[in-house]
Amino acid sequence: MGEVIVITSGKGGVGKTTTTANLGTGLASLGKKVVLVDTDIGLRNLDVVMGLENRIVYDLIDVVEGRCRLKQALIKDKRLENLYLLPANQTRDKTAVSRQQMIDLTSQLREEFEFVLIDCPAGIEMGFKNAIAGAEKALVVTTPEVAAVRDADRIIGLLEAAEMEPPRLIINRLRPEMVRKGDMMDIEDMLEILAIDLIGVVPEDQYIVISTNRGEPAILDKHSRAGQAYRNISRRLLGEEIPFINWEAGSFMSRIKKLMGLG
Amino acid sequence: MLEFLLRFFGRDTASSKKVAKERLRLVLVHDRAGVSPHLLESLKNDLIKVISEYLDIDTDGLEVSLTHENDAVALVANIPVLRVKRTFKSIQEPAFKV
Known part of the structure; x- marks a missing residue:
């Protein structure tokens, strides 16, 4: 029986999809059998980040409405043998799937896979409720900004109310040089405010843009700082x-400067 | 230019990180109280329990709320006192000294 982990944030644009793609790729490259599920019905993105957009035939809605078998809708990754994607539908909306259908779908997937990673849509409405319905664990992604941390706090409250395991935090797009100048909240600030466990910190990295352009998760690149962070999070999972x-x-050099009072 | 000089000499005017953290702290006090409407109700009931050991209070007239003034959040409780309990002192000190 596999684990079902939902990747969520409340606020949009903080890196849920990138995180899902990288952690899925990371777990698969560590030998685990993994499936990524895009639950952002109507705004599918995970396929593009994974570079699998040209291979989609069936999607999540086709599966829950019985137009195809689950296996027919699963898309095999280009690079890794044991990594699959279940894409979202692009023409319907969040109401096209129910909580019970998501619970049934995830329990089917957990029989086949060791890890089921669910990419949750932004917001706290139906799409969020469906995405967390079949999951027992959650990773909350935030960036060091007031709005993102505020939304993360709201999401953590909702996850607690849903009686899931205590969620773990991923701080994304940290800019170390800005933290040093006192112009960005640091890790400790955010942990103090949100009061949950940290599972990883992903620094801002231009390589994420380049890898997303190409449709290749950054975790596969040895030189990417963000990739290194995602490799560590995968192992912690x-x-x-x-x-x-x-x-x-x-x-x-920056530490020397600081010692001399110049930093 | 002045800001640049202040920064250059390390005398940073209030760092924006501190501003962010403070704003976040304040906004979350309200968010969290709003998310659980039971919080204030439960706090109110506990307050009644504790205060009733010392004073007779008008529990119907009791009001508890969070207010936001001058960048600070305060818990404001308006508790009408009916009478002070006479028995309290005798519990604390022995009635007769030997």
Whole structure:
């Protein structure tokens, strides 16, 4: 029986889909059998981030409405043998699927896969409620901004009310140089406010844009800082104790400058 | 230019991180109280329980709310007192000193 993990944030544009694509790819490259489920009905994106947009025949709605078998709708990843995508429908809306249908779908998927990662739509309405319906674990993605942290707080409250396991936090797009200048909230600030466990910090990385342009998750690139962070989070999902990279400490030169009172 | 100089000499005018954190803290006080309307009700009931040990209060006239003034959040409780309990002092101190 596999684990069902929902990746959520409340606010849009903080990196849920990128996180789902990278962690799925990370877990699959560690040998796990993984399926990614895009529940953003009407605004499907995960297929494009994974570079699989040309292979879609059937989607999630076709499966729940019985127009195809689950296996027919699963798209095999280009790069990894044991990674699959169940894409969202692009012509319907969030009301096209019910909570019970999502619970049934995820329980079918968890028999086949070790990890079922659910990419949740932004917002707290129907789409969110459906996305969390069949999941027992949640990862909350936020960025170091007031609006994103506020929405994350709201989402954490709703996840607690739904009696799920305590969610874990991913801080995305941290800019270490801005944190050092005191112009961006640091990790400790956000953990203090949200009072949940941290599972990883992903630094801002131009490579994410490049890899998304190409449809190849950044985690596959050895040189990407964000990729390194996602590799660590993938291992932590498997229960490994991986020390956190201190993105805030800065380079050797910036620490010297700080010592001299110039930083 | 002045801002640049202040920054250059490390005398940063209030860092924007601190501003962000403070704004967030305030906004969450209201969000969280709003998310659980039971919070204030439950707090009110507990207040009645504790205060009733010391004072007789008018529980119907009791009002509890969060207010937002001068960048600070305060808990305001308006509690009409009917009478002070006479028995309290005798519990604290022995009635007779030997």
